[in-house]
Amino acid sequence: MPNPLTIGRVAKATGCKVQTIRYYEQIGMLPSPDCSAGNQRIYEPAHIDRLIFVRHARELGFPLNAIRDLLSLADELDQSCEAADAIAREQLVEVERRIERLRSLKTELRRMIRQCKGGRIADCYVIEVLNDHTQCVSNHREVGA
Amino acid sequence: MPNPLTIGRVAKATGCKVQTIRYYEQIGMLPSPDCSAGNQRIYEPAHIDRLIFVRHARELGFPLNAIRDLLSLADELDQSCEAADAIAREQLVEVERRIERLRSLKTELRRMIRQCKGGRIADCYVIEVLNDHTQCVSNHREVGA
DNA sequence: TTTAATAGCTATAGTCGCTGTAGGTTCAAG
DNA sequence: CTTGAACCTACAGCGACTATAGCTATTAAA
Numbered sequence: 623m624p625n626p627l628t629i630g631r632v633a634k635a636t637g638c639k640v641q642t643i644r645y646y647e648q649i650g651m652l653p654s655p656d657c658s659a660g661n662q663r664i665y666e667p668a669h670i671d672r673l674i675f676v677r678h679a680r681e682l683g684f685p686l687n688a689i690r691d692l693l694s695l696a697d698e699l700d701q702s703c704e705a706a707d708a709i710a711r712e713q714l715v716e717v718e719r720r721i722e723r724l725r726s727l728k729t730e731l732r733r734m735i736r737q738c739k740g741g742r743i744a745d746c747y748v749i750e751v752l753n754d755h756t757q758c759v760s761n762h763r764e765v766g767a
Numbered sequence: 768m769p770n771p772l773t774i775g776r777v778a779k780a781t782g783c784k785v786q787t788i789r790y791y792e793q794i795g796m797l798p799s800p801d802c803s804a805g806n807q808r809i810y811e812p813a814h815i816d817r818l819i820f821v822r823h824a825r826e827l828g829f830p831l832n833a834i835r836d837l838l839s840l841a842d843e844l845d846q847s848c849e850a851a852d853a854i855a856r857e858q859l860v861e862v863e864r865r866i867e868r869l870r871s872l873k874t875e876l877r878r879m880i881r882q883c884k885g886g887r888i889a890d891c892y893v894i895e896v897l898n899d900h901t902q903c904v905s906n907h908r909e910v911g912a
Numbered sequence: 913t914t915t916a917a918t919a920g921c922t923a924t925a926g927t928c929g930c931t932g933t934a935g936g937t938t939c940a941a942g
Numbered sequence: 943c944t945t946g947a948a949c950c951t952a953c954a955g956c957g958a959c960t961a962t963a964g965c966t967a968t969t970a971a972a
């Protein structure tokens with residue numbers, strides 16, 4: 623074979639990093655390809671399709687577990703696509719939730735910054751607000767996400 | 768001492784979990800308090816103030832490193848607050864960046880879901896888009912954040 | 913044909929910010 | 943005096959990679 627699909631070529635073709643591809647194989651997101659005589663991975667074009675699918679779903683923020691489900695659904699051509707749509711709807715809800723939270727953070731940060739007139743730390747509005755939640759307008763009482 | 772500030776009381780007072788408080792101590796975000804005869808942590812009110820500061824900054828999405836910087840700035844009452852404001856502005860930019868990205872994901876997800884008429888996987892628009900980025904309207908070509 | 917550069921390999925640790933567990937000790941109430 | 947809650951340390955695990963060390967294989971040029 624003159625131009626075998628080595629891991630480096632697959633990385634270039636899909637936009638994934640070499641290590642990420644090996645990582646996906648390790649966690650079972652990507653089937654192990656055959657190996658060359660020297661024990662190097664040689665991929666099939668189908669691997670590239672699958673990786674593009676995974677990467678694109680990751681770009682859209684789907685967690686790997688959801689992508690795993692989407693992948694197995696994608697292979698069942700005759701099944702109903704209701705389950706796939708449900709996963710996408712769930713992801714949409716999650717994205718909207720995150721936007722909401724970030725928007726309230728943005729409001730609070732802007733207020734902090736705008737109200738700070740500069741000067742000494744002792745009078746710094748940024749520091750003051752961080753010391754005292756009651757100075758906040760919105761409720762952003764959770765740490766995660 | 769009749770009502771010592773044990774770690775559990777501090778947790779309640781600040782909204783941090785007990786383990787989180789110990790974690791913050793371990794990574795140097797919170798000074799080690801004195802201990803009781805039986806080697807249990809006994810805090811001062813100042814610890815609570817500091818924890819409230821940290822938690823509030825976390826709620827606003829600041830990473831711990833930035834909070835570390837903010838904390839050391841907060842102690843320099845006579846210094847200019849320009850550095851603190853800069854950290855807050857940086858965080859605002861980061862939050863805005865994330866909102867932007869999430870908004871484009873939201874657009875794409877809604878389009879995927881709306882266009883999918885249900886039916887078989889073979890015709891599923893959700894699956895189809897994931898297989899092929901060129902079907903996307905926006906550019907969301909990065910995975911992280 | 914040899915050699916040097918590039919690309920590949922495995923295994924492991926680190927990132928961030930916690931959270932959870934196991935297996936023990938101390939404290940406070942009854 | 944006993945029970946049960948709260949505390950202790952130390953370590954593993956999460957998600958999704960990324961980076962490093964120390965090798966081996968392949969390939970292109972000399």
